[in-house]
Amino acid sequence: QKEVEQNSGPLSVPEGAIASLNCTYSDRGSQSFFWYRQYSGKSPELIMFIYSNGDKEDGRFTAQLNKASQYVSLLIRDSQPSDSATYLCAVKPPNNDMRFGAGTRLTVKP
Amino acid sequence: DADVTQTPRNRITKTGKRIMLECSQTKGHDRMYWYRQDPGLGLRLIYYSFDVKDINKGEISDGYSVSRQAQAKFSLSLESAIPNQTALYFCATSDSRAPGRSNQPQHFGDGTRLSIL
Numbered sequence: 001q002k003e004v005e006q007n008s009g010p011l012s013v014p015e016g017a018i019a020s021l022n023c024t025y026s027d028r029g030s031q032s033f034f035w036y037r038q039y040s041g042k043s044p045e046l047i048m049f050i051y052s053n054g055d056k057e058d059g060r061f062t063a064q065l066n067k068a069s070q071y072v073s074l075l076i077r078d079s080q081p082s083d084s085a086t087y088l089c090a091v092k093p094p095n096n097d098m099r100f101g102a103g104t105r106l107t108v109k110p
Numbered sequence: 111d112a113d114v115t116q117t118p119r120n121r122i123t124k125t126g127k128r129i130m131l132e133c134s135q136t137k138g139h140d141r142m143y144w145y146r147q148d149p150g151l152g153l154r155l156i157y158y159s160f161d162v163k164d165i166n167k168g169e170i171s172d173g174y175s176v177s178r179q180a181q182a183k184f185s186l187s188l189e190s191a192i193p194n195q196t197a198l199y200f201c202a203t204s205d206s207r208a209p210g211r212s213n214q215p216q217h218f219g220d221g222t223r224l225s226i227l
């Protein structure tokens with residue numbers, strides 16, 4: 001079992017829709033969770049982090065964390081073509097280095 | 111100017127050559143990391159350094175070595191390059207002295223695309 005799992009996609013949504021990206025992790029003791037956006041050929045860019053169960057909103061982005069289910073998600077409201085990218089989920093286990101998922105490729109169609 | 115600068119941005123070389131990738135940062139962060147990224151495998155940690163005298167192996171350190179020449183500089187070497195080391199390489203930094211868990215996010219350089227023939 002991979003430490004951080006994401007559906008590789010591609011996930012395709014129409015412009016203006018809600019994009020839902022999901023991530024599961026294996027280390028139950030993990031306390032810190034991050035979402036990075038990576039455009040093709042570019043470096044990962046941090047867009048959200050969440051430490052507590054529940055929802056955290058920042059503009060059009062909402063991160064959701066459920067530690068009991070070992071599940072973290074990212075919702076993008078009013079999706080725009082400029083949101084088309086690969087989204088990386090990262091998890092910081094206790095006493096270990098950051099672990100990254102392989103990423104979900106999102107395409108927003110005009 | 112980029113806060114985390116990687117050089118070169120692209121490199122093509124032959125099997126058996128020694129290669130050095132360099133990373134410098136102006137963020138004042140104490141921690142630095144080297145990752146490689148392969149299609150479908152995500153980012154995998156090669157080495158990391160918490161300060162100049164602290165170097166640690168990551169998930170996939172075999173075939174690589176590093177040097178932390180100063181707090182702001184962290185270089186990655188491939189002593190004898192092989193084709194399966196063809197990948198996109200990223201340097202990242204973080205600041206352990208930031209308050210609470212805000213010290214954990216990592217900030218990435220623009221990457222080095224390395225091709226070994």
